[in-house]
Amino acid sequence: MMSSEFLGNWFLPGLWITLQVTFLSAALAFVIAFPIGVLRTHRLWIVRFLAGAYFEIFRSTSSLVFMYWIAFTVPPVFNISFQPMFAGVLALGITYGAYASEIVRGALAAVPPAQREAGIALNFTPFQRLRRIELPQAWPEMIPPFNNLLIELLKGTSLVSLIAVADMTFAGDLLRLVTNDSAPIYTLLLVLYFVLAFVLTRGMRLLERHAKKRVGQAPEKTGLFGGVRATSSIDAVTGTGGAK
């Protein structure tokens, strides 16, 4: 039996922890993704190599094992201690930051070269070109793949339950141990993850529409369930946003 007392004591705090882990990891991933993604297009090979190495290493490792490694290997070796949630956020943020850097790199590469040339012709510095021309144009193109990754991350946060962070999956596991009532518990968990993912997707769609408006692209009209979309609306030939 799921008592309301249990829900209040474990499930709701668990939901709150899940949200915290999601947003903190996403923030860390976001902060990592931009420099790594940008540096992977750097003109010096050594910079490209180092940024690429970060991407390859953390893309190719298991977030769960990495999480275990941070939680159980780092504290004794370096003689420090931290909250398990810190280990979870660090592992997820670093891993998803690697994935997200690929999105940043790809979106920057998709900005038409003519835009770079126009920036050179106006004598912008490479950093000004990046900041004023290339990133603003690449940004709206990053949001849909970022959304996919955010959903992946949300679902991936359930891994933190394995290092004893009391997220909502942890609460579910605990409740099952107590009541042995698997079906309602895991059904409820599935529905909760779905609802969270759905809310996040709607938020990201709003962000995307706002971002497109800011770069002079006509935002697409979408209903509540409008999920099917064109992948790019930047005209590859002229480098201008196509009015739809």
Add this chain to the structure above:
Amino acid sequence: MSADSSTSQEIANPAVDGSELIRFDKVVKRYGSNTVLDELDFSVASGKHVTLIGPSGSGKTTILRLLMTLVKPDEGTIGVGDRYLTHEERGGRLVPAGEKHVREVRKNIGMVFQQFNLFPNMKVLRNVTEAPVSVLGLSKDEAEARARELLDLVGLGDRCDAYPSQLSGGQQQRVAIARALAMRPQVLLLDEVTSALDPELVAGVLDVLRDIAHTTDITMLCVTHEMSFARDISDQVLMFDAGRVIESGPPEQIFTEPEHERTREFLGAVL
């Protein structure tokens, strides 16, 4: 006098006449095994309007792209004013120019592209003010006042708040001209600026350029297929073929009595 010797004579003494603003000295540009420019020598005097004509693939656009530093020459040097664009002196030797040197020399040069290349993420006014503010360090008010003047000049003073995607090709190109002029370049490079436009929009853009050519002392280097425009604004026409200047002279001469057989063929095909 053969056209060939007249061009190479100008080059032989690049430093003698101080009025020469642009100098190409034995410039070679290859793309793979294809040599686009073959030891090209030519120079342009300050304030002159020079049109480059010739069949496609003859290297005209490459010259503009070299001057804009969008591509680097494989051999030879390019000078702008009293400095090299492609090289700088370090320890008494000429070495390939670093970013800082390139930016210093490049600020004298502006370019208008075939495909306009406006920034789609900025409104018209900001397209024109962005570089003056962040590159030249003008105040926002100063840059905007100047931008409005220039947009008036190109007939788009009322479209400051539009995004480029809301403008016609001809309007976009006129904004691009205003954007280039806002940097106050000594040299304006025009790369087939009307080739991507619908025929009825070409005249508006050419009128603006004629106006600029006749009212300013800006040096123009122009690649175009609009022969009547070339005849109108040019002081000098250079005929290119296979990466070399095969003939040069004032427009009346090139267009009415070209000396070179290849020029005659080309003009016969396009006029």
